[in-house]
Amino acid sequence: MNYKVVDKEKYYRNGVFRHFTEDCKCSTSMTARIDVTDLVEHSRKTGTKFYINFLYVLSKVLNSRDDYKMGYLWQSEELICYDSINPIQYVFHEDTETCTPVYTTYYEDYEVFYRNALNDVENAKQTREYGLDMMNHPNWFDASYISWLSYDSLNVELPDGFLHFAPIINWGKYREENGRLMMPVSVRLNHAIADGFLVANVYRLLEKEIKGK
Numbered sequence: 001m002n003y004k005v006v007d008k009e010k011y012y013r014n015g016v017f018r019h020f021t022e023d024c025k026c027s028t029s030m031t032a033r034i035d036v037t038d039l040v041e042h043s044r045k046t047g048t049k050f051y052i053n054f055l056y057v058l059s060k061v062l063n064s065r066d067d068y069k070m071g072y073l074w075q076s077e078e079l080i081c082y083d084s085i086n087p088i089q090y091v092f093h094e095d096t097e098t099c100t101p102v103y104t105t106y107y108e109d110y111e112v113f114y115r116n117a118l119n120d121v122e123n124a125k126q127t128r129e130y131g132l133d134m135m136n137h138p139n140w141f142d143a144s145y146i147s148w149l150s151y152d153s154l155n156v157e158l159p160d161g162f163l164h165f166a167p168i169i170n171w172g173k174y175r176e177e178n179g180r181l182m183m184p185v186s187v188r189l190n191h192a193i194a195d196g197f198l199v200a201n202v203y204r205l206l207e208k209e210i211k212g213k
Contacts, residue, residue: 006078
């Protein structure tokens with residue numbers, strides 16, 4: 001885990017950062033549908049899992065811009081930017097109706113990421129432990145698939161004043177709309193390091209990356 005310390009006085013969002021860490025501590029979130037038709041077709045043609053393919057695309061997008069890799073060291077009150085962030089995916093156990101967090105390291109190499117993500121899932125199926133360890137995994141973001149519903153909105157609330165900068169991403173089932181497969185995706189970011197443009201930009205980057213497949 002490597003990171004650089006960001007000079008808050010020279011940070012390009014320093015005014016916004018001060019306001020949303022001192023005056024109005026809050027997050028900003030959005031739900032929108034993205035076109036995943038091409039990624040679904042790619043997954044079918046290659047015999048790969050759509051879920052893991054989307055997890056890779058999501059991880060690649062969030063690692064493409066420093067704004068999505070920010071962190072805060074409360075002990076030293078330092079704003080930092082990680083070299084990379086990794087997804088925490090989840091395995092759902094049908095028999096107990098519980099889930100197990102799965103720490104999967106992001107690699108830009110798709111083949112390496114895909115193979116490791118599958119292995120991580122299989123290993124997690126052997127346990128029923130919740131096993132969430134955020135203290136030792138600060139540069140990991142939550143990536144949760146809500147497989148039972150193609151929802152219209154979702155909100156993740158955190159207590160005011162908790163400077164949690166890692167993205168929280170959820171997505172649901174895709175469904176056909178006008179001949180295309182559309183999937184709901186929810187993006188939550190701390191308002192101190194992100195505004196509406198940066199949240200909306202996640203969707204733009206996801207669709208751009210998917211179209212490039």
